[in-house]
Amino acid sequence: MAPPVLLSRGFDPLLGVFTGVFAYYLYETNPRTAFPPDQQLTALVRWKWLKWKTARDERLDALEKHEQALFQSSRDTDTTK
Known part of the structure; x- marks a missing residue:
């Protein structure tokens, strides 16, 4: 037995979402x-x-500072060799 459809299998979910958004509006x-x-x-x-x-920018800034510190420390160890 096929499930009941109002208009079509693809259009029914779109109609439901549109109706919900419009009702909330x-x-x-x-x-x-x-x-x-x-x-x-x-x-x-x-x-x-x-x-x-803001949280994402803070995480990216911290990651960038960490990467910069790693790069600086690896550069310092390369120059001492």
């Missing part, structure tokens, strides 16, 4: 249920992205 922009601007999804995603980017 309407929920967030409805004047009755609207969140303050600092608690809307876009602001929260922007905050999380900035937090992730």
